Amino acid sequence: MSNLFHQDVLTALISGGVIAGIPLLLAALGESISERSGVLNLGIEGMMIIGAYTGFVATYYLHSTALGFLGGAAGGVLACLVMIVLCVWLGLDQIVVGIAITLAGEGITSVLQGAQFGTTYPRLGATPTVSIPLLDKIPVLGPGLFQQSLLVYLGIIFAFVLTWVFRSTNIGLNLRAAGEKPEALDAAGVSVVATRSYAVLSTGALAGLGGGFLAIVGAGVFTPFMTQGQGYMAIVICMLGRGKPIWVALASLLFGISLSITTALQLAGIEISTDLINMLPFIAVMVALVIFGRRSYLPPALALPYVRGAR
Amino acid sequence: MTPAAETGSSVVDLRGISKSFPGVKANDDISFDVRAGEVHSLLGENGAGKSTLMGILSGIQTPDSGQISVDGKPVRIDSPRKALDLGIGTVYQHSTLIPALSVLENLMLGDSGKLRLDAASARTRLEEFGTILGVEVDPEARAADLALGRQQQVEIIKALWRGSRLLILDEPTSMLTPQAVAELYTVLGRLKSEGLATIFITHKLHEAVSLGDRISVLRRGRMVGTLDAEAVASTPPAELEEIVIEMMFGGAAESLTDAAELRVKVEEAEPAEVRQRPDHAVGEPLLELIGASAPGAGTDPGVEDVDLVLHEGEVLGVAGVDGNGQRALAEAIGGQRRLRAGEIRLFGAPIGRLNVMKREKLGLHYLTDDRIGEGIVGGLSISLNLFLKRIGQPPYWRYGSVRKRAIDERAEELCKQFDVRAPGVETRAGTLSGGNMQKVLLARELSFGAKVVVFHKPTYGLDLKTTLAVREMIRQLRDGKAALVISTDLDELLEVSDRILVLSRGRIVGEAEPGPGAAERIGGMMIGDVSLSLAGAEEAA
Numbered sequence: 011m012s013n014l015f016h017q018d019v020l021t022a023l024i025s026g027g028v029i030a031g032i033p034l035l036l037a038a039l040g041e042s043i044s045e046r047s048g049v050l051n052l053g054i055e056g057m058m059i060i061g062a063y064t065g066f067v068a069t070y071y072l073h074s075t076a077l078g079f080l081g082g083a084a085g086g087v088l089a090c091l092v093m094i095v096l097c098v099w100l101g102l103d104q105i106v107v108g109i110a111i112t113l114a115g116e117g118i119t120s121v122l123q124g125a126q127f128g129t130t131y132p133r134l135g136a137t138p139t140v141s142i143p144l145l146d147k148i149p150v151l152g153p154g155l156f157q158q159s160l161l162v163y164l165g166i167i168f169a170f171v172l173t174w175v176f177r178s179t180n181i182g183l184n185l186r187a188a189g190e191k192p193e194a195l196d197a198a199g200v201s202v203v204a205t206r207s208y209a210v211l212s213t214g215a216l217a218g219l220g221g222g223f224l225a226i227v228g229a230g231v232f233t234p235f236m237t238q239g240q241g242y243m244a245i246v247i248c249m250l251g252r253g254k255p256i257w258v259a260l261a262s263l264l265f266g267i268s269l270s271i272t273t274a275l276q277l278a279g280i281e282i283s284t285d286l287i288n289m290l291p292f293i294a295v296m297v298a299l300v301i302f303g304r305r306s307y308l309p310p311a312l313a314l315p316y317v318r319g320a321r
Numbered sequence: 322m323t324p325a326a327e328t329g330s331s332v333v334d335l336r337g338i339s340k341s342f343p344g345v346k347a348n349d350d351i352s353f354d355v356r357a358g359e360v361h362s363l364l365g366e367n368g369a370g371k372s373t374l375m376g377i378l379s380g381i382q383t384p385d386s387g388q389i390s391v392d393g394k395p396v397r398i399d400s401p402r403k404a405l406d407l408g409i410g411t412v413y414q415h416s417t418l419i420p421a422l423s424v425l426e427n428l429m430l431g432d433s434g435k436l437r438l439d440a441a442s443a444r445t446r447l448e449e450f451g452t453i454l455g456v457e458v459d460p461e462a463r464a465a466d467l468a469l470g471r472q473q474q475v476e477i478i479k480a481l482w483r484g485s486r487l488l489i490l491d492e493p494t495s496m497l498t499p500q501a502v503a504e505l506y507t508v509l510g511r512l513k514s515e516g517l518a519t520i521f522i523t524h525k526l527h528e529a530v531s532l533g534d535r536i537s538v539l540r541r542g543r544m545v546g547t548l549d550a551e552a553v554a555s556t557p558p559a560e561l562e563e564i565v566i567e568m569m570f571g572g573a574a575e576s577l578t579d580a581a582e583l584r585v586k587v588e589e590a591e592p593a594e595v596r597q598r599p600d601h602a603v604g605e606p607l608l609e610l611i612g613a614s615a616p617g618a619g620t621d622p623g624v625e626d627v628d629l630v631l632h633e634g635e636v637l638g639v640a641g642v643d644g645n646g647q648r649a650l651a652e653a654i655g656g657q658r659r660l661r662a663g664e665i666r667l668f669g670a671p672i673g674r675l676n677v678m679k680r681e682k683l684g685l686h687y688l689t690d691d692r693i694g695e696g697i698v699g700g701l702s703i704s705l706n707l708f709l710k711r712i713g714q715p716p717y718w719r720y721g722s723v724r725k726r727a728i729d730e731r732a733e734e735l736c737k738q739f740d741v742r743a744p745g746v747e748t749r750a751g752t753l754s755g756g757n758m759q760k761v762l763l764a765r766e767l768s769f770g771a772k773v774v775v776f777h778k779p780t781y782g783l784d785l786k787t788t789l790a791v792r793e794m795i796r797q798l799r800d801g802k803a804a805l806v807i808s809t810d811l812d813e814l815l816e817v818s819d820r821i822l823v824l825s826r827g828r829i830v831g832e833a834e835p836g837p838g839a840a841e842r843i844g845g846m847m848i849g850d851v852s853l854s855l856a857g858a859e860e861a862a
């Protein structure tokens with residue numbers, strides 16, 4: 011067991027945890043935007059896998075990581091348009107539409123991948139990293155935390171920005187009002203439909219970006235069903251973090267570590283069936299729900315379509 | 322607030338407004354105006370078209386035809402935003418404050434233009450309003466933590482926040498204590514002297530009469546008439562009420578009897594203070610709570626150490642500001658919530674361990690305040706709703722299967738007896754109006770061997786006629802049965818109860834009998850004004 015605390019193992023654990031945690035972080039922050047506005051976005055898993063696919067394809071053909079990320083975000087936006095039209099504009103059931111988007115996303119990307127690449131899974135090259143001077147020299151933590159893709163830093167900064175948006179901007183206040191009591195927002199002269207549309211739009215972009223990161227930086231390859239329920243995990247994280255961006259970010263990184271533990275254990279030379287280890291993150295989710303589930307906070311108007319004048 | 326151009330000039334003028342919904346003409350050729358510096362009372366039954374008319378003014382509904390002018394200029398109000406921009410602020414019957422947000426956040430909602438919230442200037446503005454209205458509000462307090470009267474003051478400030486010159490108040494007193502109502506009157510008086518125009522919508526006669534400079538009456542979507550300022554000022558209130566009742570119910574032959582009946586009831590009900598209560602024998606204790614405590618749920622508090630005895634032939638009222646443990650008390654008695662401590666007895670036998678159905682069979686029935694949520698099942702027929710608590714019981718069910726004919730026959734009888742107006746017993750209960758829904762629930766809870774009935778806000782949101790009918794049904798229980806009436810409407814309790822207990826912060830803090838000065842005494846106890854309730858006790862002794 012002493013190997014487990016070897017420097018390389020810890021570094022790999024942290025670095026892997028951050029890389030695995032960023033897709034969760036982006037998706038969970040996105041989910042907290044739409045949940046704050048009263049839209050339960052169960053389609054986030056589908057938006058992630060579509061983002062992973064479009065991100066991968068963009069990087070593969072355009073040979074640019076940045077364009078790849080953009081492609082991922084665009085894929086997520088495309089998928090979330092369905093949700094905006096059906097749920098926000100037409101007031102259909104958010105749960106049903108969300109599940110449909112997830113199933114469709116998984117199916118469509120598998121088919122497209124098969125049609126394009128057959129049974130081969132082309133790999134992307136290494137992605138550029140940005141090192142933060144001095145900080146990256148800290149033993150153990152340095153290489154793991156401060157030698158990462160630019161998007162990692164941006165994602166973490168975004169958590170702070172989002173905190174500010176929620177707390178001290180008009181947009182944030184409108185979002186919260188749309189989820190707490192949409193009729194009050196409507197009476198105040200702000201369109202609930204527009205507020206929720208923008209919220210879901212940003213969720214789509216963030217989820218797609220997260221999916222893109224997973225394919226481009228995390229795996230370097232696109233395989234069907236590669237998100238493996240991470241979108242659902244993001245929903246749980248958002249709930250546990252009570253929609254507060256900083257808590258959501260911290261929880262995402264912790265879950266990221268539980269996702270990356272497989273690699274670390276292999277490095278440490280500990281032989282446990284990988285099937286067992288792959289279950290870890292999901293067990294972590296269940297344990298966290300049992301412990302913290304009662305503390306979770308969901309907006310009162312969550313998942314309720316808003317129709318003016320209806321009671 | 323911008324000062325009005327000139328006192329007495331029309332701020333908003335409606336001409337020939339009509340609005341139809343499928344099957345009903347909610348507003349039929351209504352003309353109505355309100356002037357700067359006046360309070361214009363708008364009176365009418367539920368369904369008379371008040372809400373629709375206000376919806377049209379506040380931009381939630383658009384009229385099919387007719388003309389609206391603001392300051393003499395024709396306008397189209399097609400969204401709430403437009404209404405606000407035109408200077409029309411509305412305080413809705415149901416709070417539009419967001420409970421989880423602070424007072425300041427609630428007020429800033431909808432301040433568009435800049436990205437950043439301007440908390441500093443909002444704070445200053447709130448202080449200004451506080452001075453004008455003569456109230457003090459903590460800007461950082463969560464809306465949910467404010468007392469209802471205070472919440473309403475915030476709502477009024479919110480309605481005026483962007484410089485409104487017309488304030489619409491929709492049933493503003495329905496949930497307030499007498500003290501809070503008095504405060505509201507003061508606030509409205511101050512606003513009036515600032516030149517604000519106010520439309521005061523109510524179905525309470527004495528409020529319309531005592532507060533309104535002019536009074537208009539709506540009936541079945543039509544404007545019956547407007548009493549102008551001179552008429553209102555020169556007529557004594559009692560006579561004025563007569564005239565208004567005539568306007569509300571007079572005319573058609575069928576409703577003439579209603580009107581006559583009503584007048585008797587109003588005479589009986591209005592001077593609650595001086596009314597003589599016929600003495601009648603009170604029998605054995607039927608329901609007893611001894612040191613009963615029940616847990617709260619969510620934001621709704623529990624009750625602690627409640628002692629209460631309900632005798633045969635008695636109507637016992639429980640007064641209190643909403644959210645002081647009413648629901649916990651009602652559900653603990655009804656069997657929907659377990660007691661944490663203490664004992665509950667029915668006919669002398671402990672029933673603390675019995676579930677709802679067993680208590681029902683013993684004759685203890687509970688009429689919920691949550692009509693739509695837990696009272697009825699909207700998707701089921703009226704008859705099935707009437708038998709919701711008897712599922713599986715003979716003679717309506719036999720060998721596990723429903724006997725539809727037995728149910729429908731009994732349901733038809735009940736509908737006739739309780740005056741449920743519906744196309745038939747097969748009608749889905751969810752399509753009924755609030756009043757008819759309540760009658761279905763009353764039919765269910767007052768029949769099938771009811772002996773002790775717990776009412777929770779029995780007339781909340783009902784129109785005058787249904788309200789009076791419900792109160793009459795409660796009074797009839799004094800004939801060998803018993804009723805516990807938990808209500809936030811103090812007038813109602815003063816009218817129906819033999820005794821009134823006061824619930825505050827989950828405890829019974831006092832008891833009073835209806836009589837001179839009872840309203841003030843109970844109001845004082847409701848808000849925990851110890852000196853007042855002590856003085857009341859001395860007075861009583």
